[in-house]
Amino acid sequence: xxxxxxxxxxxxxxxxxxxxxxxxxxxxxxxxxxxxxxxxxxxxxxxxxxxxxxxxxxxxxxxxxxxxxxxxxxxxxxxxxxxxxxxxxxxxxxxxxxxxxxxxxxxxxxxxxxxxxxxxxxxxxxxxxxxxxxxxxxxxxxxxxxxxxxxxxxxxxxxxxxxxxxxxxxxxxxxxxxxxxxxxxxxxxxxxxxxxxxxxxxxxxxxxxxxxxxxxxxxxxxxxxxxxxxxxxxxxxxxxxxxxxxxxxxxxxxxxxxxxxxxxxxxxxxxxxxxxxxxxxxxxxxxxxxxxxxxxxxxxxxxxxxxxxxxxxxxxxxxxxxxxxxxxxxxxxxxxxxxxxxxxxxxxxxxxxxxxxxxxxxxxxxxxxxxxxxxxxxxxxxxxxxxxxxxxxxxxxxxxxxxxxxxxxxxxxxxxxxxxxxxxxxxxxxxxxxxxxxxxxxxxxxxxxxxxxxxxxxxxxxxxx
Numbered sequence: 165x166x167x168x169x170x171x172x173x174x175x176x177x178x179x180x181x182x183x184x185x186x187x188x189x190x191x192x193x194x195x196x197x198x199x200x201x202x203x204x205x206x207x208x209x210x211x212x213x214x215x216x217x218x219x220x221x222x223x224x225x226x227x228x229x230x231x232x233x234x235x236x237x238x239x240x241x242x243x244x245x246x247x248x249x250x251x252x253x254x255x256x257x258x259x260x261x262x263x264x265x266x267x268x269x270x271x272x273x274x275x276x277x278x279x280x281x282x283x284x285x286x287x288x289x290x291x292x293x294x295x296x297x298x299x300x301x302x303x304x305x306x307x308x309x310x311x312x313x314x315x316x317x318x319x320x321x322x323x324x325x326x327x328x329x330x331x332x333x334x335x336x337x338x339x340x341x342x343x344x345x346x347x348x349x350x351x352x353x354x355x356x357x358x359x360x361x362x363x364x365x366x367x368x369x370x371x372x373x374x375x376x377x378x379x380x381x382x383x384x385x386x387x388x389x390x391x392x393x394x395x396x397x398x399x400x401x402x403x404x405x406x407x408x409x410x411x412x413x414x415x416x417x418x419x420x421x422x423x424x425x426x427x428x429x430x431x432x433x434x435x436x437x438x439x440x441x442x443x444x445x446x447x448x449x450x451x452x453x454x455x456x457x458x459x460x461x462x463x464x465x466x467x468x469x470x471x472x473x474x475x476x477x478x479x480x481x482x483x484x485x486x487x488x489x490x491x492x493x494x495x496x497x498x499x500x501x502x503x504x505x506x507x508x509x510x511x512x513x514x515x516x517x518x519x520x521x522x523x524x525x526x527x528x529x530x531x532x533x534x535x536x537x538x539x540x541x542x543x544x545x546x547x548x549x550x551x552x553x554x555x556x557x558x559x560x561x562x563x564x565x566x567x568x569x570x571x572x573x574x575x576x577x578x579x580x581x582x583x584x585x586x587x588x589x590x591x592x593x594x595x596x597x598x599x600x601x602x603x604x605x606x607x608x609x610x611x612x613x614x615x616x617x618x619x620x621x622x623x624x625x626x627x628x629x
Contacts, residue, residue, distance in 0.1 A: 212242050247267055266285075268516075276587060306541075327501070327539075333467070347491075360391075368386065376441040400429070434603070498578070
């Protein structure tokens with residue numbers, strides 16, 4: 165099979181993007197075939213170059229470049245070529261696979277990981293990891309979350325870059341002006357959903373000073389919104405798990421978004437806009453032409469739900485920034501996830517690729533991004549009192565932010581393990597949810613229609629596993 169004969173259109177039709185690896189990798193060289201081991205390379209005094217493909221903002225781009233410089237200094241026999249791809253990453257990654265030129269190592273999105281592992285796209289690193297004196301130590305990573313997100317059928321095909329989790333960002337100046345205590349970073353002090361709604365209502369004000377529920381409140385002329393809760397899967401999964409539901413059944417690997425806990429949580433997010441009028445609809449955000457960070461900074465927004473990674477730029481606002489755990493529907497909860505670092509099965513340099521992936525899991529690489537606010541640690545040593553001193557940074561992390569990393573995430577974080585073939589069902593679930601956000605359908609109506617169709621696809625995909 166000559167993969168270069170595949171047209172792009174055919175490629176996309178065959179694979180729905182994510183499953184491209186199965187057909188293509190089957191034709192790729194066997195792992196290590198024709199490769200030169202690190203020992204052999206050293207004996208021949210040759211320098212091996214491997215490629216590393218990933219996305220990232222300018223700060224993350226620079227962090228990768230810093231890491232490459234340090235790695236190459238410590239490992240003189242290996243050079244790393246950074247393929248920075250900040251836009252349309254998945255499409256370009258799979259296009260390289262289709263062209264027979266996959267990178268040696270790469271960022272792998274958590275939603276794609278199991279699909280790629282099933283399809284043979286990723287290198288099995290189990291034996292090397294378990295034999296490694298640092299990474300293979302029993303308590304090196306937060307467990308069992310690390311093992312569970314990095315393994316497929318019991319084998320490791322990557323290592324998580326870090327952990328990240330949605331939480332609240334607040335304009336503390338607004339809270340002080342209104343005489344309201346800001347939310348806490350301590351999950352044991354998480355707000356109830358009803359109290360959260362009341363605070364959001366008090367902080368939402370129209371041009372005449374009215375609040376939602378007041379006579380004459382003008383939702384078309386709001387001066388300040390109480391909250392913005394994004395409606396994509398990570399913030400939604402946080403809400404669903406707080407309502408003791410889930411996105412995927414861990415046993416069947418099928419969607420359970422049509423079950424009451426998920427339906428109730430999704431409807432509660434929609435009702436922030438449609439019923440309680442404390443959250444701007446997407447059209448309002450578009451008309452303002454401002455990000456949630458800009459709205460928070462200018463006082464157009466009092467609270468924003470966003471990933472912990474957003475602290476990397478939220479820290480720059482001039483208003484006083486605070487953070488807090490998400491309000492709870494039934495119990496405290498948030499989503500925890502992050503991309504993985506993997507070696508590709510088709511690499512001609514598996515030993516060198518492993519050495520690079522291993523380096524990306526050392527404290528040096530993770531700490532530099534934790535210091536900027538982009539990441540939270542996945543390494544247990546960085547969560548100890550001494551470890552926190554290496555990355556908690558004044559001017560970046562608000563007071564008591566460490567509780568997000570040490571208490572909220574390990575105790576109440578829920579990982580969403582997308583099953584093989586999951587990317588194909590996005591085309592069904594996303595439009596269904598879009599109908600909910602604009603009020604065309606209730607969550608129950610939309611999801612009871614969409615989930616059976618999506619699960620029919622997932623069942624077929626799972627039968628290939």
